[in-house]
Amino acid sequence: MTKQTNIIVVFDIDGVIRDVSGSYRRALADTVEHFTNQMYRPTDVDIDNLKSEGIWNNDWEGSQELIYRHFVSEGMIREEIELDFEHIVSYFQSRYRGTDPENWNGYVAHEPLLLQPSYLELLTQAGIDWGFFSGATRGSATYILERRLGLKSPVLVAMEDAPGKPDPTGLFTTIDLLENGGDQKQTVIYVGDTVADMHTVEKARSLDNSRTWVGVGVLPPHVQGTVERKDAYTQTLIKAGAKVVFSNVQELTPEKIEKWEIGSSNF
Structure with a gap:
């Protein structure tokens, strides 16, 4: 017994x-880069610094936050930045899970x-x-x-x-x-x-x-x-x-x- x-x-x-450095974190960087029109791709240190704040455990929300911060750093006002969270999630998932909803072929398959x-x-x-x-x-x-x-x-x-x-x-x-x-x-x-x-x-x-x-x-x-x-x-x-x-x-x-x-x- x-x-x-x-x-x-x-x-x-x-x-x-x-x-997840080559999957979730890579998908996060891809997503930020995509929605900032290839102007900003966060480094591992950038992502770590964000997560060290203790409130960005959700990578979809973390992606959105880094997109916001990039545009604010360019002089835009956060309240005037139009981001579609569902679109962000969808793009992130297309990188992480891939293009096949049944047999995932994205970054997740290689963790x-x-x-x-x-x-x-x-x-x-x-x-x-x-x-x-x-x-x-x-x-x-x-x-x-x-x-x-x-x-x-x-x-x-x-x-x-x-x-x-x-x-x-x-x-x-x-x-x-x-x-x-x-x-x-x-x-x-x-x-x-x-x-x-x-x-x-x-x-x-x-x-x-x-x-x-x-x-x-x-x-x-x-x-x-x-x-x-x-x-x-x-x-x-x-x-x-x-x-x-x-x-x-x-x-x-x-x-x-x-x-x-x-x-x-x-x-």
């Missing part, structure tokens, strides 16, 4: 489970995986409950979890299911699904790669002090090119509330997770 711990681990998906199913199996064997809370659409999240990782109906709360981060509603919903009416788990670890992810944990803690809340940061691949950028991003996540930051999610081993159950914060 598999032992049970008093711990829940909830994972973000983008930048944690899959590398590198950042963990293996065997890692999740190790958590299960250790009695650690796990699930996913992501700002990705349910279709995109299911694509990576079920079709690419081969998971069978994993616990997932996606964009359509809850308000965007840093609102913790989706995190609470994921926990409820994992507990499934059973005893409350004492420790919740949320693993993410952005400021918004860490702020989600902070907000959850402020609303529910009956549990121990732990924010674990993961460095997305696109920031690991230089030591300077890696260190700067690490400090950004720690400042936002991360208790520890790893280069890859699989460094968060069952042994390290279980230290939180006994009250240790030393990884």
Whole structure:
């Protein structure tokens, strides 16, 4: 019989489970470039700076915001800039999902995986409950979890299911699904790669002090090119509330997770 711990681990998906630097982030840059008439293509640093504000977890909204900011920098007044959000979403999806609605052939089809199913199996064997809370659409999240990782109906709360981060509603919903009416788990670890992810944990803690809340940061691949950028991003996540930051999610081993159950914060 598999032992049970008093711990829940909830994972973000983008930048944690899959590398989206060549998919979501590329689609975002394509979209901004398209709607600014090829006058501005945001760099990875531009996108990181936007996301470090903690409120632009939705890449459709992030695309729109960068388009607005470009035109404002050119002397236009934001209220007078006419943007069709649905048109922005449609263009973004044409780059990300591709042109075939049944068999996606866009950037999503080539996202590198950042963990293996065997890692999740190790958590299960250790009695650690796990699930996913992501700002990705349910279709995109299911694509990576079920079709690419081969998971069978994993616990997932996606964009359509809850308000965007840093609102913790989706995190609470994921926990409820994992507990499934059973005893409350004492420790919740949320693993993410952005400021918004860490702020989600902070907000959850402020609303529910009956549990121990732990924010674990993961460095997305696109920031690991230089030591300077890696260190700067690490400090950004720690400042936002991360208790520890790893280069890859699989460094968060069952042994390290279980230290939180006994009250240790030393990884």
